[in-house]
Amino acid sequence: MGASQNKWVRRLFLYIIFLTGAALYILTNQVVVFEAINLPLTPIDRLIQFWPWTIVIYALIFPLIAITPFIINTEILFKRALFCAVGVILSQMFFFVVFPSGYHARPDISGMEFPWQQIYFGLYKLDSSFNCYPSFHVSLCALIPLLLYGERPKLCLFFSALCPLIAISTLTTKQHYFIDVVGGVGLGMVVYFICLKAFPLKNEKA
Numbered sequence: 448m449g450a451s452q453n454k455w456v457r458r459l460f461l462y463i464i465f466l467t468g469a470a471l472y473i474l475t476n477q478v479v480v481f482e483a484i485n486l487p488l489t490p491i492d493r494l495i496q497f498w499p500w501t502i503v504i505y506a507l508i509f510p511l512i513a514i515t516p517f518i519i520n521t522e523i524l525f526k527r528a529l530f531c532a533v534g535v536i537l538s539q540m541f542f543f544v545v546f547p548s549g550y551h552a553r554p555d556i557s558g559m560e561f562p563w564q565q566i567y568f569g570l571y572k573l574d575s576s577f578n579c580y581p582s583f584h585v586s587l588c589a590l591i592p593l594l595l596y597g598e599r600p601k602l603c604l605f606f607s608a609l610c611p612l613i614a615i616s617t618l619t620t621k622q623h624y625f626i627d628v629v630g631g632v633g634l635g636m637v638v639y640f641i642c643l644k645a646f647p648l649k650n651e652k653a
Contacts, residue, residue: 465512
């Protein structure tokens with residue numbers, strides 16, 4: 448198998464993993480096995496305002512996931528990405544199934560202007576208020592810059608600026624509690640550092 452063909456196989460494999468994660472998210476989002484927990488609103492949650500337009504930033508996670516297989520350009524990076532993707536998906540599903548939590552403070556969108564009302568109506572219809580802790584959005588945002596660290600420094604720097612904005616948008620769109628963001632960052636970091644035990648950075652091998 449040629450190098451070019453091998454790249455496309457890796458990309459296809461990652462897309463299959465991502466689509467599997469999306470399907471599991473939708474399933475656990477719509478079918479809650481155990482009684483859901485409503486986490487408390489912290490002072491930070493009460494302080495942060497609802498900014499409807501930040502749904503644009505919130506939605507950037509989807510093109511970000513779509514381009515990820517194309518920035519995974521080496522075998523070792525592919526192995527790390529595969530390990531981290533599977534690890535974070537399984538971890539998220541464990542929380543979503545065993546310890547389901549719901550967001551109980553979604554804002555009233557009845558008086559919202561066009562097009563934000565229509566966008567949020569569609570979001571609420573497709574994505575229920577469950578699957579809060581830890582934030583899947585945020586765990587992925589934590590993972591991507593970490594994966595690129597040491598391998599693609601310029602892209603790592605770019606995503607280190609973009610991904611925190613996406614994480615913050617989960618709060619300004621009132622999709623998540625602050626504790627969900629903390630949990631998402633923690634989960635992403637734990638999965639990544641476990642991955643490094645199996646696939647260390649080059650300078651760690653020396």
